[in-house]
Structure formats: structure tokens, C-alpha cells
Amino acid sequence: MHHIARSPKQLGSVIQRVRKQRGMSQTDLAHLAGLRQEMVSKIETGQDGTRLSSIYALFAALNLEMTIDHRSRSSAQDIEDIF
Numbered sequence: 001m002h003h004i005a006r007s008p009k010q011l012g013s014v015i016q017r018v019r020k021q022r023g024m025s026q027t028d029l030a031h032l033a034g035l036r037q038e039m040v041s042k043i044e045t046g047q048d049g050t051r052l053s054s055i056y057a058l059f060a061a062l063n064l065e066m067t068i069d070h071r072s073r074s075s076a077q078d079i080e081d082i083f
Helices: 008-021 026-033 039-044 052-062 076-082
Strands: none
Touching: 008 052, 026 039, 026 052, 039 052, 039 076
16 A cells, blocks of 8 residues: 655545544544544644654554655645645
């Protein structure tokens, strides 16, 4: 499985999609990651102020990892999505 996330909102969508594919609720995922359900919701909706350690906790709970690579292509919209 390979997903590209170029913004917090896109990253949250990937986490949400994987969680749902595995039949988990936000509460289930939060429990496995040692977080509160509200934090999972915040991350899945791409809200600002999320600690990277919380995202890594979700990755661990979902058995995911992050790979850093050069952008395959870029547009003005991609850059706007970051901010």
C-alpha cells in the first residue's frame, strides 16, 4: 500500500482510510496508540497543532511507516495545501 500525503489534511485522510479498512473506530485506534479519541479526530481532519509523536503513535498502532522522498510533481495548489 502506497499513499502520498502533502498536507496535514491528506495525511489525516490516509490515516482515516487505513483505520476504516481495518474496521477500527477512532476510539479503538486511540486506545492502541495511547491517545485520546479527540486527538485521533483532530489528526484525521488535518487540524493544526498536532505533535509529530502523536502521528508516529498512530503509525505504530496501524503498523504503518513514513517514507520521505522527493515530490513526484508539484503544482501551485500542492504548495497552497501545505499552508
